[in-house]
Amino acid sequence: MDIFLLEAILNGLLLGGVLALLSLGLNLIFGVIDVVWIAYAELVMVGMYIIYWVHIVHGLPLVVAGAAAIGGVGLLGLFVHLLIIEPILGSAPINQLLATGGLLFLLQSVATLLFGTDFRNIGVRLPSIEIADMYFGWARIIACGMALAGAIALYLFLSRSYIGVAIRAIAQDRDIMGLMGVNPRTIYLVVSAIGGGLAGLAACLLVLQYDVHPFIGLTFGPITFMICVLGGLGSLAGGFLAAFVMSEIIAIGGYFFTGDVAYVIAFALFILLMFLKPSGLLARRGG
Protein backbone atom coordinates (compact mmCIF):
# COMPACT_ATOMS: atom_id res chain seq x y z
CA MET A 1 0.00 0.00 0.00
CA ASP A 2 1.08 3.56 -0.71
CA ILE A 3 2.70 4.94 2.43
CA PHE A 4 0.99 8.33 2.06
CA LEU A 5 -2.40 6.68 1.76
CA LEU A 6 -1.65 4.73 4.94
CA GLU A 7 -0.66 7.99 6.62
CA ALA A 8 -3.94 9.56 5.51
CA ILE A 9 -5.94 6.58 6.82
CA LEU A 10 -4.19 6.67 10.21
CA ASN A 11 -4.65 10.43 10.48
CA GLY A 12 -8.30 9.85 9.65
CA LEU A 13 -8.52 7.54 12.65
CA LEU A 14 -6.99 10.25 14.83
CA LEU A 15 -9.54 12.80 13.55
CA GLY A 16 -12.31 10.28 14.16
CA GLY A 17 -11.56 10.19 17.89
CA VAL A 18 -12.48 13.84 18.42
CA LEU A 19 -15.52 13.62 16.17
CA ALA A 20 -16.61 10.54 18.12
CA LEU A 21 -16.38 12.52 21.36
CA LEU A 22 -18.56 15.30 19.90
CA SER A 23 -21.12 12.81 18.61
CA LEU A 24 -21.24 11.09 22.03
CA GLY A 25 -22.27 14.32 23.74
CA LEU A 26 -24.90 15.19 21.17
CA ASN A 27 -26.26 11.63 21.07
CA LEU A 28 -26.44 11.39 24.85
CA ILE A 29 -28.59 14.52 24.97
CA PHE A 30 -30.81 13.36 22.13
CA GLY A 31 -31.15 9.85 23.48
CA VAL A 32 -32.26 11.03 26.90
CA ILE A 33 -34.03 14.36 26.37
CA ASP A 34 -35.09 13.85 22.73
CA VAL A 35 -33.70 17.25 21.72
CA VAL A 36 -31.07 18.05 19.08
CA TRP A 37 -28.80 20.87 20.23
CA ILE A 38 -28.05 22.45 16.88
CA ALA A 39 -25.70 24.83 18.72
CA TYR A 40 -23.56 21.99 20.09
CA ALA A 41 -20.47 22.95 18.10
CA GLU A 42 -20.90 26.53 19.34
CA LEU A 43 -20.54 25.22 22.89
CA VAL A 44 -17.17 23.84 21.78
CA MET A 45 -16.33 27.32 20.47
CA VAL A 46 -17.21 28.80 23.88
CA GLY A 47 -14.93 26.24 25.52
CA MET A 48 -12.06 27.18 23.21
CA TYR A 49 -12.53 30.86 24.12
CA ILE A 50 -12.56 30.01 27.83
CA ILE A 51 -9.21 28.26 27.43
CA TYR A 52 -7.84 31.23 25.48
CA TRP A 53 -9.16 33.69 28.07
CA VAL A 54 -7.89 31.82 31.12
CA HIS A 55 -4.54 30.75 29.67
CA ILE A 56 -3.52 33.73 27.52
CA VAL A 57 -5.36 36.70 29.05
CA HIS A 58 -4.92 35.65 32.67
CA GLY A 59 -1.78 33.57 32.28
CA LEU A 60 -2.98 30.61 34.30
CA PRO A 61 -1.62 27.14 33.47
CA LEU A 62 -3.15 25.23 30.57
CA VAL A 63 -4.47 22.48 32.85
CA VAL A 64 -6.44 25.04 34.85
CA ALA A 65 -7.75 26.53 31.61
CA GLY A 66 -8.83 23.12 30.40
CA ALA A 67 -10.63 22.37 33.67
CA ALA A 68 -12.31 25.78 33.48
CA ALA A 69 -13.48 24.99 29.94
CA ILE A 70 -14.95 21.62 30.92
CA GLY A 71 -16.64 23.08 34.01
CA GLY A 72 -17.73 26.28 32.29
CA VAL A 73 -19.27 24.61 29.26
CA GLY A 74 -20.86 21.98 31.50
CA LEU A 75 -22.52 24.81 33.43
CA LEU A 76 -23.54 26.42 30.14
CA GLY A 77 -25.15 23.12 29.12
CA LEU A 78 -27.11 23.15 32.37
CA PHE A 79 -28.38 26.65 31.64
CA VAL A 80 -29.23 25.79 28.04
CA HIS A 81 -31.58 23.14 29.38
CA LEU A 82 -33.00 25.27 32.18
CA LEU A 83 -33.57 28.43 30.17
CA ILE A 84 -34.27 27.24 26.62
CA ILE A 85 -35.27 23.59 26.50
CA GLU A 86 -37.31 23.19 29.68
CA PRO A 87 -39.95 25.85 28.83
CA ILE A 88 -40.66 24.18 25.47
CA LEU A 89 -40.15 20.53 26.39
CA GLY A 90 -43.76 19.78 25.50
CA SER A 91 -43.91 21.57 22.14
CA ALA A 92 -43.06 20.22 18.68
CA PRO A 93 -39.53 18.74 18.44
CA ILE A 94 -38.72 21.06 15.56
CA ASN A 95 -39.25 24.09 17.84
CA GLN A 96 -36.61 22.79 20.22
CA LEU A 97 -34.26 22.34 17.30
CA LEU A 98 -34.93 25.94 16.25
CA ALA A 99 -34.60 27.39 19.74
CA THR A 100 -31.09 25.98 19.98
CA GLY A 101 -30.57 27.36 16.47
CA GLY A 102 -31.27 30.78 17.97
CA LEU A 103 -28.66 29.94 20.58
CA LEU A 104 -26.22 29.28 17.73
CA PHE A 105 -26.66 32.87 16.50
CA LEU A 106 -26.49 34.19 20.04
CA LEU A 107 -23.24 32.44 20.97
CA GLN A 108 -21.59 33.45 17.68
CA SER A 109 -22.59 37.08 18.26
CA VAL A 110 -21.54 37.17 21.91
CA ALA A 111 -18.15 35.75 20.93
CA THR A 112 -17.85 38.41 18.21
CA LEU A 113 -18.83 41.09 20.72
CA LEU A 114 -16.28 39.99 23.31
CA PHE A 115 -13.36 38.88 21.19
CA GLY A 116 -13.93 40.30 17.69
CA THR A 117 -13.62 38.23 14.56
CA ASP A 118 -9.83 37.76 14.80
CA PHE A 119 -8.37 34.28 14.82
CA ARG A 120 -6.84 33.52 18.22
CA ASN A 121 -4.63 30.66 19.34
CA ILE A 122 -3.08 29.61 22.61
CA GLY A 123 0.41 29.61 21.17
CA VAL A 124 1.02 25.92 21.74
CA ARG A 125 2.31 24.08 18.71
CA LEU A 126 3.15 20.48 19.42
CA PRO A 127 5.71 18.71 17.23
CA SER A 128 5.07 15.77 14.92
CA ILE A 129 6.51 12.35 15.36
CA GLU A 130 7.82 10.13 12.62
CA ILE A 131 6.91 6.45 12.53
CA ALA A 132 8.16 4.44 9.54
CA ASP A 133 8.39 7.53 7.28
CA MET A 134 4.88 8.65 8.26
CA TYR A 135 4.19 11.85 10.21
CA PHE A 136 1.61 12.27 12.94
CA GLY A 137 0.96 15.43 14.93
CA TRP A 138 1.20 15.01 18.71
CA ALA A 139 -1.81 17.31 19.01
CA ARG A 140 -3.89 14.80 17.07
CA ILE A 141 -2.55 11.79 18.94
CA ILE A 142 -3.25 13.42 22.32
CA ALA A 143 -6.68 14.54 21.10
CA CYS A 144 -7.63 11.07 19.93
CA GLY A 145 -6.28 9.44 23.11
CA MET A 146 -8.09 11.85 25.39
CA ALA A 147 -11.29 11.52 23.37
CA LEU A 148 -11.17 7.74 23.70
CA ALA A 149 -10.45 8.09 27.43
CA GLY A 150 -13.48 10.40 27.70
CA ALA A 151 -15.62 7.87 25.82
CA ILE A 152 -14.52 5.05 28.13
CA ALA A 153 -15.19 7.22 31.20
CA LEU A 154 -18.67 7.95 29.89
CA TYR A 155 -19.26 4.26 29.24
CA LEU A 156 -18.19 3.33 32.76
CA PHE A 157 -20.33 6.11 34.23
CA LEU A 158 -23.40 4.99 32.31
CA SER A 159 -22.94 1.30 33.05
CA ARG A 160 -21.60 1.32 36.63
CA SER A 161 -23.01 4.28 38.54
CA TYR A 162 -26.54 4.50 39.91
CA ILE A 163 -27.34 7.73 38.13
CA GLY A 164 -25.83 6.35 34.91
CA VAL A 165 -28.22 3.41 35.03
CA ALA A 166 -31.09 5.83 35.67
CA ILE A 167 -30.02 7.85 32.61
CA ARG A 168 -30.07 4.77 30.41
CA ALA A 169 -33.43 3.76 31.83
CA ILE A 170 -34.91 7.19 31.06
CA ALA A 171 -33.64 6.91 27.51
CA GLN A 172 -35.61 3.66 27.18
CA ASP A 173 -38.87 4.77 28.75
CA ARG A 174 -39.29 8.14 30.38
CA ASP A 175 -42.88 7.58 31.56
CA ILE A 176 -42.16 4.44 33.53
CA MET A 177 -39.08 5.87 35.22
CA GLY A 178 -41.17 8.51 36.97
CA LEU A 179 -43.13 5.70 38.57
CA MET A 180 -39.88 4.05 39.70
CA GLY A 181 -38.98 7.08 41.77
CA VAL A 182 -36.49 8.72 39.41
CA ASN A 183 -37.01 12.43 38.85
CA PRO A 184 -36.65 13.00 35.09
CA ARG A 185 -35.84 16.66 35.64
CA THR A 186 -32.72 15.83 37.68
CA ILE A 187 -31.64 13.35 35.03
CA TYR A 188 -32.16 15.92 32.25
CA LEU A 189 -30.05 18.46 34.11
CA VAL A 190 -27.28 15.93 34.76
CA VAL A 191 -27.30 14.84 31.12
CA SER A 192 -27.22 18.45 29.89
CA ALA A 193 -24.27 19.19 32.14
CA ILE A 194 -22.43 16.06 30.99
CA GLY A 195 -23.18 16.92 27.36
CA GLY A 196 -21.79 20.39 27.94
CA GLY A 197 -18.77 18.96 29.74
CA LEU A 198 -18.00 16.67 26.79
CA ALA A 199 -18.15 19.73 24.51
CA GLY A 200 -15.71 21.41 26.91
CA LEU A 201 -13.38 18.40 26.71
CA ALA A 202 -13.60 18.49 22.91
CA ALA A 203 -12.70 22.19 23.10
CA CYS A 204 -9.53 21.33 25.07
CA LEU A 205 -8.49 18.90 22.35
CA LEU A 206 -9.43 21.05 19.37
CA VAL A 207 -7.76 24.20 20.69
CA LEU A 208 -4.42 22.39 20.29
CA GLN A 209 -5.04 22.03 16.55
CA TYR A 210 -7.20 24.97 15.48
CA ASP A 211 -7.28 28.74 15.96
CA VAL A 212 -10.48 29.88 17.60
CA HIS A 213 -12.85 32.42 16.02
CA PRO A 214 -16.58 33.05 16.47
CA PHE A 215 -17.55 30.89 13.50
CA ILE A 216 -15.34 27.88 14.21
CA GLY A 217 -18.46 25.96 15.23
CA LEU A 218 -19.60 25.88 11.61
CA THR A 219 -16.48 23.81 10.83
CA PHE A 220 -17.45 21.00 13.22
CA GLY A 221 -21.20 21.44 13.63
CA PRO A 222 -22.61 20.09 10.37
CA ILE A 223 -20.24 17.12 10.28
CA THR A 224 -21.17 16.22 13.88
CA PHE A 225 -24.89 16.19 13.02
CA MET A 226 -24.23 14.07 9.95
CA ILE A 227 -22.33 11.62 12.12
CA CYS A 228 -25.09 11.42 14.71
CA VAL A 229 -27.78 10.92 12.08
CA LEU A 230 -25.66 8.39 10.23
CA GLY A 231 -25.13 6.43 13.42
CA GLY A 232 -28.81 6.69 14.31
CA LEU A 233 -29.79 9.64 16.51
CA GLY A 234 -29.53 8.64 20.14
CA SER A 235 -27.35 5.60 19.51
CA LEU A 236 -24.02 6.15 21.30
CA ALA A 237 -22.35 3.14 19.69
CA GLY A 238 -23.71 4.02 16.24
CA GLY A 239 -22.43 7.58 16.47
CA PHE A 240 -19.05 6.33 17.65
CA LEU A 241 -18.78 4.02 14.64
CA ALA A 242 -20.09 6.63 12.21
CA ALA A 243 -17.49 9.16 13.41
CA PHE A 244 -14.73 6.90 12.14
CA VAL A 245 -16.58 6.14 8.90
CA MET A 246 -16.94 9.87 8.18
CA SER A 247 -13.41 10.78 9.23
CA GLU A 248 -11.99 8.06 6.98
CA ILE A 249 -14.09 9.30 4.04
CA ILE A 250 -12.71 12.79 4.65
CA ALA A 251 -9.13 11.58 5.10
CA ILE A 252 -9.08 9.27 2.06
CA GLY A 253 -11.04 11.78 -0.05
CA GLY A 254 -8.53 14.45 0.95
CA TYR A 255 -5.69 12.17 -0.16
CA PHE A 256 -7.13 11.58 -3.64
CA PHE A 257 -8.65 15.03 -4.15
CA THR A 258 -8.55 18.23 -2.05
CA GLY A 259 -9.88 18.86 1.44
CA ASP A 260 -12.95 20.73 0.13
CA VAL A 261 -13.86 17.98 -2.30
CA ALA A 262 -13.41 15.42 0.49
CA TYR A 263 -16.12 17.18 2.52
CA VAL A 264 -18.43 17.35 -0.50
CA ILE A 265 -17.95 13.60 -0.97
CA ALA A 266 -18.52 12.95 2.74
CA PHE A 267 -21.80 14.89 2.79
CA ALA A 268 -23.00 13.39 -0.50
CA LEU A 269 -22.18 9.90 0.77
CA PHE A 270 -24.01 10.72 3.97
CA ILE A 271 -27.15 11.52 2.00
CA LEU A 272 -26.73 8.31 0.03
CA LEU A 273 -26.20 6.23 3.16
CA MET A 274 -29.29 7.79 4.71
CA PHE A 275 -31.31 6.42 1.81
CA LEU A 276 -29.79 2.97 2.14
CA LYS A 277 -30.30 2.87 5.90
CA PRO A 278 -32.77 5.64 6.80
CA SER A 279 -32.71 5.26 10.55
CA GLY A 280 -28.93 5.14 10.88
CA LEU A 281 -26.29 2.45 11.03
CA LEU A 282 -27.28 1.24 14.49
CA ALA A 283 -30.78 2.56 14.96
CA ARG A 284 -32.09 3.09 18.47
CA ARG A 285 -35.59 3.21 17.05
CA GLY A 286 -37.46 3.76 13.80
CA GLY A 287 -37.03 7.09 12.00
Added chain:
Amino acid sequence: MPRTLPMLAGVAILVVLPPFGIPPYMLHIANQILLWSFVYTAWSLMGRFGLTSFGHGGFLAIGAYTTSLLWNYAGLSPWIGIPAGAVLAAVGAVLIGYPCFRLKVVGHYFALVTLAFGEVIRLAIIAARDVTGGSLGMTPNPVPTPSLSALQFADKETFYYIALGLWLVGLLVWRWVDRSMEAKALTAISDDEMAAAAVGINVARRKLAITLLSAVMTAIGGSVMAQYLMYLNPETMAGINPGLQIVFAAIAGGMYSLLGPTAGAVLTIVLAESLRILFGSNFIGAANTIYGILLILFIVFLPRGLVGALEGLRRAPAARPDVERATATGG
Protein backbone atom coordinates in the same frame (compact mmCIF):
# COMPACT_ATOMS: atom_id res chain seq x y z
CA MET B 1 -61.81 35.56 4.04
CA PRO B 2 -63.19 39.10 3.72
CA ARG B 3 -59.71 40.50 3.35
CA THR B 4 -59.55 40.89 -0.41
CA LEU B 5 -60.44 44.59 -0.48
CA PRO B 6 -57.95 45.83 2.14
CA MET B 7 -55.29 43.72 0.46
CA LEU B 8 -55.98 45.22 -2.96
CA ALA B 9 -55.81 48.67 -1.38
CA GLY B 10 -52.51 47.74 0.27
CA VAL B 11 -51.07 46.54 -3.04
CA ALA B 12 -52.22 49.74 -4.77
CA ILE B 13 -50.40 51.82 -2.16
CA LEU B 14 -47.26 49.73 -2.63
CA VAL B 15 -47.46 50.22 -6.41
CA VAL B 16 -47.84 54.01 -6.40
CA LEU B 17 -45.49 54.68 -3.49
CA PRO B 18 -41.95 54.80 -4.99
CA PRO B 19 -42.28 57.84 -7.33
CA PHE B 20 -43.06 60.01 -4.30
CA GLY B 21 -39.44 60.34 -3.41
CA ILE B 22 -38.59 57.46 -1.14
CA PRO B 23 -34.90 57.73 -0.17
CA PRO B 24 -32.75 55.12 -1.97
CA TYR B 25 -31.80 53.50 1.34
CA MET B 26 -35.43 52.89 2.27
CA LEU B 27 -36.11 51.57 -1.21
CA HIS B 28 -33.17 49.19 -0.82
CA ILE B 29 -34.63 47.89 2.45
CA ALA B 30 -38.03 47.52 0.79
CA ASN B 31 -36.50 45.54 -2.07
CA GLN B 32 -34.73 43.22 0.32
CA ILE B 33 -37.89 42.71 2.33
CA LEU B 34 -39.91 41.88 -0.79
CA LEU B 35 -37.33 39.47 -2.21
CA TRP B 36 -36.77 37.67 1.09
CA SER B 37 -40.54 37.59 1.72
CA PHE B 38 -40.90 35.70 -1.55
CA VAL B 39 -38.28 33.16 -0.45
CA TYR B 40 -39.77 32.80 3.05
CA THR B 41 -43.22 32.31 1.51
CA ALA B 42 -41.75 29.61 -0.73
CA TRP B 43 -40.24 27.88 2.31
CA SER B 44 -43.52 28.10 4.25
CA LEU B 45 -45.34 26.30 1.43
CA MET B 46 -43.72 23.10 2.65
CA GLY B 47 -42.71 24.16 6.16
CA ARG B 48 -46.32 24.55 7.28
CA PHE B 49 -46.95 20.89 6.50
CA GLY B 50 -44.23 19.67 8.82
CA LEU B 51 -41.59 19.46 6.10
CA THR B 52 -38.97 21.54 7.90
CA SER B 53 -36.17 22.00 5.41
CA PHE B 54 -32.85 23.42 6.62
CA GLY B 55 -31.48 23.12 3.09
CA HIS B 56 -33.26 25.92 1.28
CA GLY B 57 -29.98 27.82 1.20
CA GLY B 58 -28.96 25.15 -1.31
CA PHE B 59 -31.87 25.96 -3.64
CA LEU B 60 -31.22 29.68 -3.25
CA ALA B 61 -27.60 29.15 -4.30
CA ILE B 62 -28.48 26.84 -7.20
CA GLY B 63 -30.71 29.55 -8.66
CA ALA B 64 -28.28 32.41 -8.04
CA TYR B 65 -25.13 30.66 -9.18
CA THR B 66 -26.67 29.00 -12.25
CA THR B 67 -27.94 32.35 -13.51
CA SER B 68 -24.71 34.22 -12.83
CA LEU B 69 -22.39 31.49 -14.13
CA LEU B 70 -24.37 31.17 -17.38
CA TRP B 71 -24.23 34.94 -17.77
CA ASN B 72 -20.52 35.30 -17.03
CA TYR B 73 -19.20 32.27 -18.89
CA ALA B 74 -21.73 31.58 -21.64
CA GLY B 75 -23.18 35.04 -22.11
CA LEU B 76 -26.68 33.71 -21.63
CA SER B 77 -29.28 36.22 -20.49
CA PRO B 78 -30.78 35.80 -17.01
CA TRP B 79 -34.06 35.23 -18.84
CA ILE B 80 -32.57 31.86 -19.81
CA GLY B 81 -30.47 31.53 -16.65
CA ILE B 82 -33.37 31.89 -14.20
CA PRO B 83 -35.44 29.04 -15.72
CA ALA B 84 -32.25 26.98 -15.98
CA GLY B 85 -31.57 27.54 -12.27
CA ALA B 86 -35.16 26.66 -11.46
CA VAL B 87 -34.88 23.40 -13.42
CA LEU B 88 -31.64 22.50 -11.64
CA ALA B 89 -33.25 23.27 -8.27
CA ALA B 90 -36.14 21.00 -9.26
CA VAL B 91 -33.64 18.23 -10.05
CA GLY B 92 -32.00 18.80 -6.66
CA ALA B 93 -35.39 18.71 -4.94
CA VAL B 94 -36.24 15.38 -6.59
CA LEU B 95 -32.83 13.89 -5.76
CA ILE B 96 -33.28 14.80 -2.09
CA GLY B 97 -37.03 14.61 -1.77
CA TYR B 98 -37.93 11.42 -3.60
CA PRO B 99 -35.79 9.04 -1.52
CA CYS B 100 -36.63 10.93 1.69
CA PHE B 101 -40.36 10.63 1.11
CA ARG B 102 -40.29 7.08 -0.18
CA LEU B 103 -38.24 5.95 2.79
CA LYS B 104 -40.25 8.05 5.26
CA VAL B 105 -37.39 10.24 6.42
CA VAL B 106 -39.32 12.70 8.60
CA GLY B 107 -38.90 15.20 11.44
CA HIS B 108 -35.36 15.62 12.76
CA TYR B 109 -33.99 13.29 10.13
CA PHE B 110 -35.54 15.25 7.27
CA ALA B 111 -34.27 18.53 8.75
CA LEU B 112 -30.74 17.16 9.06
CA VAL B 113 -30.70 15.48 5.62
CA THR B 114 -31.73 18.78 4.02
CA LEU B 115 -29.09 20.52 6.13
CA ALA B 116 -26.53 18.16 4.59
CA PHE B 117 -27.89 19.02 1.14
CA GLY B 118 -27.37 22.74 1.78
CA GLU B 119 -23.84 22.05 2.97
CA VAL B 120 -23.07 19.94 -0.11
CA ILE B 121 -24.05 22.87 -2.32
CA ARG B 122 -22.04 25.36 -0.24
CA LEU B 123 -18.93 23.17 -0.18
CA ALA B 124 -19.26 22.35 -3.88
CA ILE B 125 -19.32 26.09 -4.67
CA ILE B 126 -16.24 26.64 -2.50
CA ALA B 127 -14.45 23.63 -4.02
CA ALA B 128 -15.14 24.92 -7.56
CA ARG B 129 -13.38 28.19 -6.72
CA ASP B 130 -11.82 28.47 -10.18
CA VAL B 131 -15.20 29.33 -11.70
CA THR B 132 -17.25 30.48 -8.69
CA GLY B 133 -14.63 32.53 -6.85
CA GLY B 134 -14.98 30.25 -3.81
CA SER B 135 -15.47 31.96 -0.45
CA LEU B 136 -14.57 35.33 -1.97
CA GLY B 137 -17.81 35.28 -3.90
CA MET B 138 -18.47 36.41 -7.46
CA THR B 139 -20.01 39.31 -9.32
CA PRO B 140 -22.19 39.00 -12.43
CA ASN B 141 -20.47 40.89 -15.28
CA PRO B 142 -22.03 44.36 -15.39
CA VAL B 143 -23.40 45.72 -18.66
CA PRO B 144 -22.42 49.29 -19.72
CA THR B 145 -26.02 50.45 -20.09
CA PRO B 146 -28.93 49.17 -18.00
CA SER B 147 -30.97 46.66 -19.96
CA LEU B 148 -33.97 44.45 -19.50
CA SER B 149 -32.34 41.54 -21.31
CA ALA B 150 -29.45 41.53 -18.83
CA LEU B 151 -31.85 42.19 -15.95
CA GLN B 152 -29.54 44.96 -14.71
CA PHE B 153 -30.83 48.41 -13.90
CA ALA B 154 -29.19 51.56 -12.63
CA ASP B 155 -32.12 52.59 -10.43
CA LYS B 156 -33.70 50.76 -7.52
CA GLU B 157 -37.25 51.63 -8.64
CA THR B 158 -37.26 49.12 -11.48
CA PHE B 159 -36.16 46.38 -9.13
CA TYR B 160 -38.77 47.49 -6.66
CA TYR B 161 -41.47 46.66 -9.20
CA ILE B 162 -39.84 43.35 -10.11
CA ALA B 163 -39.58 42.41 -6.44
CA LEU B 164 -43.13 43.57 -5.78
CA GLY B 165 -44.42 41.49 -8.69
CA LEU B 166 -42.50 38.45 -7.53
CA TRP B 167 -43.79 38.85 -3.99
CA LEU B 168 -47.39 39.08 -5.23
CA VAL B 169 -46.92 35.95 -7.34
CA GLY B 170 -45.61 34.21 -4.22
CA LEU B 171 -48.70 35.22 -2.25
CA LEU B 172 -50.98 34.09 -5.07
CA VAL B 173 -49.25 30.70 -5.19
CA TRP B 174 -49.59 30.41 -1.41
CA ARG B 175 -53.30 31.23 -1.63
CA TRP B 176 -53.77 28.81 -4.53
CA VAL B 177 -52.06 25.98 -2.62
CA ASP B 178 -53.97 26.87 0.52
CA ARG B 179 -57.31 26.43 -1.25
CA SER B 180 -56.42 23.34 -3.23
CA MET B 181 -57.04 19.69 -2.44
CA GLU B 182 -53.28 19.47 -2.10
CA ALA B 183 -53.40 21.46 1.15
CA LYS B 184 -56.06 19.19 2.60
CA ALA B 185 -54.05 16.10 1.70
CA LEU B 186 -50.82 17.57 3.08
CA THR B 187 -52.52 18.62 6.31
CA ALA B 188 -53.76 15.07 6.69
CA ILE B 189 -50.24 13.78 6.03
CA SER B 190 -48.64 16.12 8.55
CA ASP B 191 -51.21 15.10 11.17
CA ASP B 192 -50.86 11.36 10.67
CA GLU B 193 -48.92 9.99 7.76
CA MET B 194 -50.12 6.41 8.10
CA ALA B 195 -53.78 7.35 8.41
CA ALA B 196 -53.42 9.60 5.34
CA ALA B 197 -51.91 6.74 3.36
CA ALA B 198 -54.71 4.47 4.55
CA VAL B 199 -57.40 6.72 3.05
CA GLY B 200 -55.66 6.63 -0.29
CA ILE B 201 -53.42 9.71 -0.27
CA ASN B 202 -50.18 9.15 -2.18
CA VAL B 203 -47.96 10.50 0.60
CA ALA B 204 -44.62 10.54 -1.23
CA ARG B 205 -46.08 12.14 -4.34
CA ARG B 206 -47.90 14.93 -2.50
CA LYS B 207 -44.84 15.75 -0.47
CA LEU B 208 -42.63 15.74 -3.55
CA ALA B 209 -44.99 18.07 -5.44
CA ILE B 210 -44.95 20.72 -2.71
CA THR B 211 -41.18 20.36 -2.27
CA LEU B 212 -40.66 20.87 -6.01
CA LEU B 213 -42.79 24.01 -6.00
CA SER B 214 -41.01 25.38 -2.95
CA ALA B 215 -37.53 24.63 -4.35
CA VAL B 216 -38.26 26.16 -7.76
CA MET B 217 -39.62 29.35 -6.19
CA THR B 218 -36.65 29.60 -3.84
CA ALA B 219 -34.24 29.23 -6.77
CA ILE B 220 -36.03 31.98 -8.69
CA GLY B 221 -35.81 34.17 -5.59
CA GLY B 222 -32.09 33.45 -5.36
CA SER B 223 -31.51 34.34 -9.02
CA VAL B 224 -33.33 37.65 -8.76
CA MET B 225 -31.56 38.45 -5.51
CA ALA B 226 -28.18 37.91 -7.18
CA GLN B 227 -29.23 40.19 -10.05
CA TYR B 228 -30.27 42.86 -7.58
CA LEU B 229 -27.27 42.69 -5.23
CA MET B 230 -24.83 41.96 -8.09
CA TYR B 231 -22.82 39.84 -5.67
CA LEU B 232 -22.94 36.17 -4.69
CA ASN B 233 -21.26 34.51 -1.75
CA PRO B 234 -21.53 30.85 -0.70
CA GLU B 235 -21.73 31.79 3.00
CA THR B 236 -24.75 34.06 2.55
CA MET B 237 -26.37 32.10 -0.30
CA ALA B 238 -25.88 28.44 0.66
CA GLY B 239 -25.36 26.18 3.62
CA ILE B 240 -26.43 26.35 7.24
CA ASN B 241 -26.52 30.15 7.66
CA PRO B 242 -29.16 31.14 5.09
CA GLY B 243 -30.87 27.81 5.76
CA LEU B 244 -31.45 28.76 9.39
CA GLN B 245 -32.18 32.38 8.49
CA ILE B 246 -35.04 31.30 6.21
CA VAL B 247 -36.50 28.93 8.79
CA PHE B 248 -36.30 31.55 11.55
CA ALA B 249 -37.88 34.39 9.66
CA ALA B 250 -40.70 32.21 8.36
CA ILE B 251 -41.42 30.86 11.83
CA ALA B 252 -41.05 34.21 13.58
CA GLY B 253 -43.59 35.71 11.20
CA GLY B 254 -45.86 32.70 11.22
CA MET B 255 -45.66 30.01 8.57
CA TYR B 256 -49.34 29.04 8.81
CA SER B 257 -50.57 32.44 7.61
CA LEU B 258 -50.55 34.09 4.17
CA LEU B 259 -48.70 37.19 5.33
CA GLY B 260 -46.72 35.43 8.06
CA PRO B 261 -43.50 34.94 6.08
CA THR B 262 -43.72 38.56 4.90
CA ALA B 263 -44.14 39.72 8.49
CA GLY B 264 -41.09 37.60 9.30
CA ALA B 265 -39.06 39.36 6.61
CA VAL B 266 -40.17 42.82 7.76
CA LEU B 267 -39.46 41.93 11.37
CA THR B 268 -36.02 40.39 10.87
CA ILE B 269 -34.73 42.85 8.28
CA VAL B 270 -36.02 46.00 10.02
CA LEU B 271 -34.75 44.69 13.35
CA ALA B 272 -31.33 43.83 11.96
CA GLU B 273 -31.03 47.18 10.15
CA SER B 274 -32.16 49.30 13.11
CA LEU B 275 -29.89 47.43 15.51
CA ARG B 276 -27.06 47.93 13.03
CA ILE B 277 -27.75 51.68 12.86
CA LEU B 278 -28.23 51.90 16.62
CA PHE B 279 -24.96 50.23 17.47
CA GLY B 280 -23.03 51.27 14.37
CA SER B 281 -19.72 49.51 13.96
CA ASN B 282 -18.67 50.22 17.55
CA PHE B 283 -19.90 46.94 18.89
CA ILE B 284 -19.64 44.34 16.18
CA GLY B 285 -21.91 41.54 17.26
CA ALA B 286 -24.10 43.57 19.63
CA ALA B 287 -26.89 43.79 17.07
CA ASN B 288 -26.73 40.08 16.36
CA THR B 289 -26.64 39.27 20.08
CA ILE B 290 -29.97 40.99 20.60
CA TYR B 291 -31.24 39.39 17.40
CA GLY B 292 -30.30 35.93 18.70
CA ILE B 293 -31.98 36.51 22.07
CA LEU B 294 -35.15 37.70 20.31
CA LEU B 295 -35.15 34.62 18.07
CA ILE B 296 -35.02 32.33 21.08
CA LEU B 297 -37.77 34.30 22.84
CA PHE B 298 -39.90 34.15 19.72
CA ILE B 299 -39.67 30.40 19.41
CA VAL B 300 -40.19 29.82 23.12
CA PHE B 301 -43.16 32.16 23.52
CA LEU B 302 -44.68 32.51 20.05
CA PRO B 303 -44.18 29.15 18.33
CA ARG B 304 -46.91 30.01 15.80
CA GLY B 305 -45.22 33.26 14.88
CA LEU B 306 -46.27 36.87 15.05
CA VAL B 307 -49.15 36.74 12.58
CA GLY B 308 -50.23 33.33 13.84
CA ALA B 309 -50.40 34.64 17.42
CA LEU B 310 -52.42 37.68 16.33
CA GLU B 311 -54.86 35.52 14.38
CA GLY B 312 -55.11 33.15 17.32
CA LEU B 313 -56.01 36.05 19.62
CA ARG B 314 -58.74 37.15 17.28
CA ARG B 315 -60.20 33.73 16.61
CA ALA B 316 -60.30 31.96 19.94
CA PRO B 317 -58.28 33.12 22.93
CA ALA B 318 -57.91 29.71 24.54
CA ALA B 319 -57.80 27.47 21.46
CA ARG B 320 -55.34 24.62 21.60
CA PRO B 321 -52.64 25.03 18.94
CA ASP B 322 -53.31 21.71 17.21
CA VAL B 323 -57.05 22.31 16.97
CA GLU B 324 -56.35 25.82 15.83
CA ARG B 325 -54.08 24.67 13.06
CA ALA B 326 -56.67 22.29 11.70
CA THR B 327 -59.18 25.12 11.41
CA ALA B 328 -56.67 27.69 10.18
CA THR B 329 -55.65 25.63 7.17
CA GLY B 330 -59.27 25.00 6.29
CA GLY B 331 -60.14 28.46 5.25
